Amino acid sequence: DYAAIKNGSYGKLMKAYYSETGSNSEVSSIVNSSTSKDDTKTIANVKSSTEELKESADALLEKGSKSVFADEDMEKIYTAVSAFVEDYNSVLDTMDDVNSTSILNRAKNMTQATTANSNLLSKVGITINSDNSLSIDKETFLKADVSTVKSLFNGNGSYAYSVSASASMMNYAAEQEADKAATYTSTGSYGSTYSSGSLFDSLF
Numbered sequence: 001d002y003a004a005i006k007n008g009s010y011g012k013l014m015k016a017y018y019s020e021t022g023s024n025s026e027v028s029s030i031v032n033s034s035t036s037k038d039d040t041k042t043i044a045n046v047k048s049s050t051e052e053l054k055e056s057a058d059a060l061l062e063k064g065s066k067s068v069f070a071d072e073d074m075e076k077i078y079t080a081v082s083a084f085v086e087d088y089n090s091v092l093d094t095m096d097d098v099n100s101t102s103i104l105n106r107a108k109n110m111t112q113a114t115t116a117n118s119n120l121l122s123k124v125g126i127t128i129n130s131d132n133s134l135s136i137d138k139e140t141f142l143k144a145d146v147s148t149v150k151s152l153f154n155g156n157g158s159y160a161y162s163v164s165a166s167a168s169m170m171n172y173a174a175e176q177e178a179d180k181a182a183t184y185t186s187t188g189s190y191g192s193t194y195s196s197g198s199l200f201d202s203l204f
Contacts, residue, residue, distance in 0.1 A: 037099035043178050045094045046103060050171040053087040057164035060084060060153040069150050074142050077149060082136055084153070085126065088114075088163065089133045091170070102173040110166035117152065117159045124149050 038046075060068060060080055068080045095107050111132045114121070118128055125140030141149075153160040 038097070038103075038177055042094070042097045043174050046091075046098060046174040047171055047178075049087070049091045049094045050167045050174065053084075053091050054164050054167040054171070056080070056084040056087045057160045057167065060160045061155070061158070061164065063154075067154065069146070069154055072146050074144075074146065074149075077146070078136075078138060078141050081124075081126075081141070081149070081153060082138075084160065084163075085134045085136045091167065092131070092133055100173065100177050102176060103170055106166055106169040106173055109169070110163055113159065113162040113166065120148060120152055120159070124152065 062068065064070070068077055091107070091110075095104065098104055098107075114128060114132070114134070121128070121134075124144040125137035127135045127137070129135055152158060155161065
């Protein structure tokens with residue numbers, strides 16, 4: 001049960017079992033294979049930045065009277081898209097410290113979606129830089145056709161929809177890495193290198 005896992009008896013049972021069927025190195029291999037390649041700070045930064053990107057993307061995807069496109073106010077739309085660009089770049093910044101392929105592959109999917117939309121993005125003043133970050137030119141954006149902007153940032157299947165999905169996937173991958181960072185040590189004790197907050201910590 002949970003108490004047995006927490007006090008390390010689960011690990012001891014595994015050792016006892018594998019001492020009969022294999023070497024201790026096999027036990028260590030099984031335990032260590034689930035260890036995250038990224039530290040606590042990196043995982044936390046990925047989770048935070050991807051949550052913010054998803055929020056800014058979802059704000060652009062709103063429909064009806066709550067939609068930023070409802071009154072076709074380009075200044076208002078620019079503010080929302082500019083926030084999206086800033087959050088997009090923040091996510092890329094966090095990737096500099098990431099080693100987990102599960103996270104990096106999802107980030108790659110996001111940048112590939114951006115490249116696929118590069119022509120439309122350029123029409124609304126958004127440029128893809130050499131480091132895959134985005135730049136937005138306000139003057140060009142404000143003069144852009146609102147229907148082009150809407151096709152990029154509003155509706156299912158739009159570019160913003162794709163980025164929102166990628167942000168969710170990166171966030172999920174970070175959650176999985178966090179679980180790996182809070183796992184059993186080779187001695188069978190519970191070793192947590194990831195903190196999810198005081199409420200979670202109080203259980204231990």
